[in-house]
Amino acid sequence: MEEVNQMTKRIEDEVLLKDQTSLHLNDESNGRTSGGVLLKKGPWTSAEDAILVDYVRKHGEGNWNSVQKYSGLSRCGKSCRLRWANHLRPNLKKGAFTAEEEQLIAELHAKMGNKWARMAAYLPGRTDNEIKNYWNTWTKRHQRIGLPHYSPDVCLQSRQQAQRGVGINGIERGYFELMSKNNDEIQNAIPNSLNASQEFLSYVPKLPDISPNSILLEGYGSSPNCNILPTTLPSHYHHGGSTMPFLGSNGINRNRSYPFDHVWNNASDMIAQSFGVHSPLDHGPSFQSSLPLLSNGYFSTYKPASESLKLELPSLQYPATDFVIESPTQTCGLEPDCSSPHYSGLLADLIHQAKTISSSKNHYSHKSSSSLAMTPSEKADSSTLNVYSTEWDDYIDPVSPFGATSILNEFPAVCAYKSFLDELPPAQASSDDIVKLQSVYQDWTPNIEDQTLSMLDIAWPDGFLASYWFDHGSDAVTTLNNELASKVW
DNA sequence: AACGGGTTCAACCGCTGACCA
DNA sequence: TTGGTCAGCGGTTGAACCCGT
Missing domain, CATH: 1.10.10.60 (Homeodomain-like)
Known part of the structure; x- marks a missing residue:
C-alpha cells in the first residue's frame, strides 16, 4: 500500500x-x-x-x-x-496538536498575542505557520459559536499571574523547564511556569485584588473539579446538539457538548430579547446582522462572522466598546464604594452598563438614583477610582494582547456571584475571598444592587454557570436555570 | 453519487528590521 | 547617513479536502 x-x-x-x-x-x-x-x-x-x-x-x-x-x-x-x-527541516513534529500543545498555545497567545514565531519557540517541532493556522481556525470556530477564545484555566492562570508579581524572566525559564517535562508533568507544570512569569505585567495592570472575580475563577478554573467537566449530562443539557469545544483545559475533551448550552441559551435569549436582538445561538435570519449581541454572555464582544476580524488582539478584543477602556462611572454619578481595596474599575463599569441599560428601559426610580448620590467620602474615594481607572487606561496598549478587553475581562460576572452567595450554604462559600466579596457588596445600596445584579446575573452565563456547575452539580444548575428564567427585567 | 458550503493548510505577499557597504 | 540586500514575521489567499444534504 x-x-x-x-x-x-x-x-x-x-x-x-x-x-x-x-x-x-x-x-x-x-x-x-x-x-x-x-x-x-x-x-x-x-x-x-x-x-x-x-x-x-x-x-x-x-x-x-x-x-x-x-x-x-x-x-x-x-x-x-x-x-x-x-x-x-528535521525534528518537525507533524500531525495534530496535542491537548498539551493546545493549552500551551492558548496560554502563550494570552501572553504574547499574535507573535507566532515567538510562540513557536515554546513548541519544539512546531512552526509559526502551523500555530497561526491552528489559532486562526480555533478562534474562527469559537467566534462562530460565540465562545471565548480562552479556556477558564487560561483566564485563571493569567489572572493569578497578573495578581502576583513574580520573577521577571521566569516565563522563559519556566517554559523551557516545562517543555523538558513529560506530558504527565506538563499539566501540573503549566500553571507553575506561568506563575513564575511576570511578562504578563507588561500587559496587565497590577489590579487591586478583585476578590469576587477571584472567587469566580477559583470556582471555575482551579477547582479540582474544574478539570472534569461531566461527560454524561442530563439530556436536556445537550440542547440542540450544539457543541461547545473548549481549548485545552487540562485535558478536557474538546468537541464535547457544553454542559450549559441549555442555560446559556436561556440566559442569552433573555438578554437578547431585552435588547431586541437575537441570541447568538438563535440562528435566525437576522442573526448575522444583530449588534450588539451577547456572546460569551458578554456584551459587545461578538462580531458577526461577516465582518472582517482583526485577530491581533487575542480574543474578544474589539476596541473601545467594552467595559474597561472607558470608565464612565465618573460621569454618570453611579459608583460603588471605591474605597474598597477590591475595587478594580471593572466593577464600576459593570454597574455603569447596568445603569445604562436600566435607564434605557426606564427602570430607574428617582429613589434609587438619589440613593446613589455620592457622599463626600465617596467623592473622596472617587479619586481612588480615578487612580485605578487611570492606571488601567495606562495599561491599555492597543498593541498589547490585553488591550481593550483582555481575558481578564472575560469574567464580568463578578456581581452575579453575589446573588448566588446569598443562596449558597455557608459551607460552600467559606473562603476568605468570599468574606472579602461580601464586604465589598455590603457597601452597595440595595436598590442598585437589586437592579444591577438582576441584570448581571446573566452577564456571563457560561462562565459563572460553569463555576456553579463545578460547585453544585447539574441539579443545582437546573435550579439555577429556573432562577434565571424567573428574572424579569 | 453529486453538489455545495465550510474547513484546513501550504504557500505567497508585503512589510519591517538588521546588517553592511 | 543612506541605500541595498536579506531574513523573518504576520496577514492573506486559494486549492484541496471534508462533510452534510
Missing part, C-alpha cells in the same frame, strides 16, 4: 513537473523572473524538496537566494526558506 502511494506521488510529481515546465515556458504570470529565470510558484514537488534538502545539507541554512543559483531550483529564496522551515 505504501509503495502504491509512493508510486502515485512520483507520478503526480512528474506530471506536475511537466506542467510546471510548460508553465515555465508559457505562463509568465505564474512566477517572477530572477536573472532571466522564471521562478516557480505553487505547491512544491518532492523532487524540488529533494533538491532543497540536498542544498541545505551541503551549504547549510541561510543564503536562500543562492539556492536557485547553486541548485538550479526555480524557486525564490523566500519560498525555499519557507519550505525548509515549515516542512523540510
Whole structure:
C-alpha cells in the first residue's frame, strides 16, 4: 500500500513537473523572473524538496537566494526558506496538536498575542505557520459559536499571574523547564511556569485584588473539579446538539457538548430579547446582522462572522466598546464604594452598563438614583477610582494582547456571584475571598444592587454557570436555570 | 453519487528590521 | 547617513479536502 502511494506521488510529481515546465515556458504570470529565470510558484514537488534538502545539507541554512543559483531550483529564496522551515527541516513534529500543545498555545497567545514565531519557540517541532493556522481556525470556530477564545484555566492562570508579581524572566525559564517535562508533568507544570512569569505585567495592570472575580475563577478554573467537566449530562443539557469545544483545559475533551448550552441559551435569549436582538445561538435570519449581541454572555464582544476580524488582539478584543477602556462611572454619578481595596474599575463599569441599560428601559426610580448620590467620602474615594481607572487606561496598549478587553475581562460576572452567595450554604462559600466579596457588596445600596445584579446575573452565563456547575452539580444548575428564567427585567 | 458550503493548510505577499557597504 | 540586500514575521489567499444534504 505504501509503495502504491509512493508510486502515485512520483507520478503526480512528474506530471506536475511537466506542467510546471510548460508553465515555465508559457505562463509568465505564474512566477517572477530572477536573472532571466522564471521562478516557480505553487505547491512544491518532492523532487524540488529533494533538491532543497540536498542544498541545505551541503551549504547549510541561510543564503536562500543562492539556492536557485547553486541548485538550479526555480524557486525564490523566500519560498525555499519557507519550505525548509515549515516542512523540510528535521525534528518537525507533524500531525495534530496535542491537548498539551493546545493549552500551551492558548496560554502563550494570552501572553504574547499574535507573535507566532515567538510562540513557536515554546513548541519544539512546531512552526509559526502551523500555530497561526491552528489559532486562526480555533478562534474562527469559537467566534462562530460565540465562545471565548480562552479556556477558564487560561483566564485563571493569567489572572493569578497578573495578581502576583513574580520573577521577571521566569516565563522563559519556566517554559523551557516545562517543555523538558513529560506530558504527565506538563499539566501540573503549566500553571507553575506561568506563575513564575511576570511578562504578563507588561500587559496587565497590577489590579487591586478583585476578590469576587477571584472567587469566580477559583470556582471555575482551579477547582479540582474544574478539570472534569461531566461527560454524561442530563439530556436536556445537550440542547440542540450544539457543541461547545473548549481549548485545552487540562485535558478536557474538546468537541464535547457544553454542559450549559441549555442555560446559556436561556440566559442569552433573555438578554437578547431585552435588547431586541437575537441570541447568538438563535440562528435566525437576522442573526448575522444583530449588534450588539451577547456572546460569551458578554456584551459587545461578538462580531458577526461577516465582518472582517482583526485577530491581533487575542480574543474578544474589539476596541473601545467594552467595559474597561472607558470608565464612565465618573460621569454618570453611579459608583460603588471605591474605597474598597477590591475595587478594580471593572466593577464600576459593570454597574455603569447596568445603569445604562436600566435607564434605557426606564427602570430607574428617582429613589434609587438619589440613593446613589455620592457622599463626600465617596467623592473622596472617587479619586481612588480615578487612580485605578487611570492606571488601567495606562495599561491599555492597543498593541498589547490585553488591550481593550483582555481575558481578564472575560469574567464580568463578578456581581452575579453575589446573588448566588446569598443562596449558597455557608459551607460552600467559606473562603476568605468570599468574606472579602461580601464586604465589598455590603457597601452597595440595595436598590442598585437589586437592579444591577438582576441584570448581571446573566452577564456571563457560561462562565459563572460553569463555576456553579463545578460547585453544585447539574441539579443545582437546573435550579439555577429556573432562577434565571424567573428574572424579569 | 453529486453538489455545495465550510474547513484546513501550504504557500505567497508585503512589510519591517538588521546588517553592511 | 543612506541605500541595498536579506531574513523573518504576520496577514492573506486559494486549492484541496471534508462533510452534510
